[in-house]
Amino acid sequence: EPEVTQTPSHQVTQMGQEVILRCVPISNHLYFYWYRQILGQKVEFLVSFYNNEISEKSEIFDDQFSVERPDGSNFTLKIRSTKLEDSAMYFCASSYTGTYGYTFGSGTRLTVV
Amino acid sequence: TQLLEQSPQFLSIQEGENLTVYCNSSSVFSSLQWYRQEPGEGPVLLVTVVTGGEVKKLKRLTFQFGDARKDSSLHITAAQPGDTGLYLCAALLGSSNTGKLIFGQGTTLQVKP
Numbered sequence: 001e002p003e004v005t006q007t008p009s010h011q012v013t014q015m016g017q018e019v020i021l022r023c024v025p026i027s028n029h030l031y032f033y034w035y036r037q038i039l040g041q042k043v044e045f046l047v048s049f050y051n052n053e054i055s056e057k058s059e060i061f062d063d064q065f066s067v068e069r070p071d072g073s074n075f076t077l078k079i080r081s082t083k084l085e086d087s088a089m090y091f092c093a094s095s096y097t098g099t100y101g102y103t104f105g106s107g108t109r110l111t112v113v
Numbered sequence: 114t115q116l117l118e119q120s121p122q123f124l125s126i127q128e129g130e131n132l133t134v135y136c137n138s139s140s141v142f143s144s145l146q147w148y149r150q151e152p153g154e155g156p157v158l159l160v161t162v163v164t165g166g167e168v169k170k171l172k173r174l175t176f177q178f179g180d181a182r183k184d185s186s187l188h189i190t191a192a193q194p195g196d197t198g199l200y201l202c203a204a205l206l207g208s209s210n211t212g213k214l215i216f217g218q219g220t221t222l223q224v225k226p
Contacts, residue, residue, distance in 0.1 A: 004155075031212050043156065043201065043216040056211035091155045098212035099144060099205060104155035 002026040006092050006105035013082055013112055021077045021108045023092030031098040032075045034067065036060070036088040037107075043091070049075065050098065082112045117204055119217035127225050129191050134220045136202035137184045145185045146214070147176055148201040156201055192224045 005024040013019050025032050034046040047057045049067055057065075066078045075094075079086055089107040120135050136145065144163045148156035160169050162178035162185060169176045173196075175188040189196055199221050203214040 033212065033214075035214075042218050043203070043214075045213050045215070048211040048213055050211070056213050093155075095212055100161055102146065102158055102212075102214070104148075104157070106155050107153070109153075 002103070004092055004094055004103050004105035006090075006108050008108060009106065010109045011111070013110070015084060015112055016081050019079050019082055019110065021079075021090050021092075021110070023075045023077075023105055024073055025075055025092065025094030026096075026103055027073070029094035029096050029103075031095040032067075032069065033093040033095075033102075034077045035091045035093060035104075037091065038088045046077075048098075082110075084112050086110060087112045117202060117215050117217040119202055119220050121220060122218065123221050123223075125223040125225065126192055128193055132189050132192055132222070134187045134200055134222075135184065136186070136204075136217050138204065139183065140204075140206060141182050142204040142206060143182075144205045145178055145182075146203045146205075147185070147187055148203060150199045150201055150219070156203075189222075192222075194224045194226050197222055197224050
């Protein structure tokens with residue numbers, strides 16, 4: 001069964017530091033996403049990426065956030081200057097069609113101290 | 114604001130009982146997905162329903178999409194302890210062409226032996 005792989009599984013960082021969360025989506029998928037889940041809250045959409053550009057982003061995805069697909073296999077989420085409230089589980093997901101068959105990774109738990 | 118309301122939020126039942134989880138909204142969806150999430154893991158897709166009135170079965174799980182495509186239900190027959198977990202509904206809006214999913218807050222199911 002193809003998987004979406006996320007690294008690292010846990011990341012602790014100091015407030016104000018930059019973090020990069022990495023994802024390897026399923027190889028033939030065309031749509032890529034980042035979601036986050038603050039402890040005890042709903043899974044929230046951050047950004048969708050298709051054809052090498054952002055197709056939609058949420059209000060959460062401000063100038064501190066960026067995404068990249070640098071080499072055709074990795075998909076990264078960068079937070080430039082982390083805040084305490086960025087602490088959450090971050091999930092990468094991919095889909096072939098954008099409407100069916102989403103696969104989520106196991107997530108990166110980000111803790112900002 | 115598009116909201117997806119799940120009920121109940123918590124459900125604790127004995128092995129062998131039946132249960133139904135509901136997912137409701139005032140918005141019309143092009144499709145609705147049900148996921149199961151284990152602690153510390155990403156959501157795992159169970160099923161996608163697309164057509165109003167559609168019913169899909171996955172072993173003891175029956176998923177239904179409302180005729181108006183605004184609501185859905187998940188029915189589990191003869192629940193087992195292995196069914197314990199967090200069940201999430203997530204919807205794709207009719208207007209979305211980016212694959213952005215809106216999640217419900219989840220139903221935590223505990224099945225006691």
